[in-house]
Amino acid sequence: MKKILFLILSLTFANHVFAAPMNMIGEKGNPNDIDRVIEIKMYDNYYEPNVIKVKKGETIKFIVQNLGEMVHEYNIATKEMHIKHQPEMQKLAEHGILLVDKIDMEKMKKMSKMDHSLSHSHSNSVIVEPKKTGEIIWKFTKDISLEMACNVPGHYETGMVGKIILSK
């Protein structure tokens, strides 16, 4: 059962890795190749720490803990990509899938059958409910400065954005 579930998840993720412009920021990391674990704490509305340093070629497992009262996202991307992602998050909120303190997974499952953009399946992003922990494994392959950001409506603008500094 676990294997089947993993296969389904992998296929879902794979689809998105090959979708542009993801490869300009790196790629979904292989769980067998983790070089380092970085723990991130999310509060209302900021990250702790909010600056991290990674090396080109490194595969990092991010363990993202939500210690706030609201739902938050941990998304690794360029500034432009975050701005582009925000309407999608807005749509999740408008459809009552993304609530202030929870995600209605059932509704998400149902509605994303009609509109795939409501499934929020991106390998570079995780949405985490309060008191819960999420995870991303990411391989940094490009020499590009990235942001970690929360695109829940209103959060980015109020400071829920940090820097990921890449070095050689």
Ligand SMILES: [Cu+2]
């Ligand atoms: Cu947030």
